[in-house]
Amino acid sequence: MGVLTHLDGFKEPSKLKKAKKALKARFWSEVYDGAKLFYLSGMQHGKYLKREILNLARFISVVKTRPLTWRLAHPYMIADRFEDVTPAEPVRLNPKADRDLLLYGYLRGAPLRAGARLHLAGVGDFDLQEVDALPDPCPLPHQDLPPAAAADGAAAAAAKPARRRTLSDRERLIHAPMSDVG
Numbered sequence: 745m746g747v748l749t750h751l752d753g754f755k756e757p758s759k760l761k762k763a764k765k766a767l768k769a770r771f772w773s774e775v776y777d778g779a780k781l782f783y784l785s786g787m788q789h790g791k792y793l794k795r796e797i798l799n800l801a802r803f804i805s806v807v808k809t810r811p812l813t814w815r816l817a818h819p820y821m822i823a824d825r826f827e828d829v830t831p832a833e834p835v836r837l838n839p840k841a842d843r844d845l846l847l848y849g850y851l852r853g854a855p856l857r858a859g860a861r862l863h864l865a866g867v868g869d870f871d872l873q874e875v876d877a878l879p880d881p882c883p884l885p886h887q888d889l890p891p892a893a894a895a896d897g898a899a900a901a902a903a904k905p906a907r908r909r910t911l912s913d914r915e916r917l918i919h920a921p922m923s924d925v926g
Contacts, residue, residue, distance in 0.1 A: 745780045745807060746771050747800065752786025776810065819856035823849035825921040848878070848921075882917040 748767060754760035768781050782803065784796050827846040834841045862870050 745782065745804070745809065746775070747782045747784060749784045749792075750786070751783060775812070780807065815853050817854060819851060819854045819860070821847065821849045821851050821856070823847045824919070825849070881919040885911065885915045 748764070751760060751764075754763060764781075764783070771781055772779055780803075782800055784792050784800070786793070825848045827848075828843055829846055830841070830843045835843075856872070856875055858872050858875050860872050862872050864870065
């Protein structure tokens with residue numbers, strides 16, 4: 745699935761239609777024929793329209809995706825934030841000095857290990873020094889166990905929480921650094 749944004753930059757409908765068609769053809773050649781493209785028409789006051797985002801979220805929640813063989817065989821990361829931990833003095837002396845970065849995000853595909861090569865789009869290939877797993881910033885809520893079951897360790901291990909279909913408003917958390925949400 746792909747999302748096309750900034751379509752409000754096209755002033756003429758004919759150019760917009762032509763661009764959509766070309767981007768759809770390119771997307772289908774890269775991913776697979778019939779892959780869904782979602783169009784966001786534009787922004788108001790620096791944010792996307794609420795109705796379009798709601799429709800996109802609804803579509804994402806019900807879409808059934810085909811597994812891509814490349815993604816299953818290779819590790820890839822969706823980074824949601826980064827930190828530059830390079831000491832200030834070498835950067836002050838040489839602005840083009842090598843940097844040390846911490847990338848935070850979600851790992852998918854095959855396992856990623858220290859020492860592996862990492863490709864940053866538009867930057868190049870680098871060796872990973874360390875890979876750590878962090879706790880989920882928005883964990884799913886767990887159903888509370890009754891007090892009697894909580895006291896008995898074996899019963900607590902055997903008790904399974906009931907599967908829930910929706911979250912209440914209080915339980916709906918969002919973790920979106922660098923996205924200007926909230």
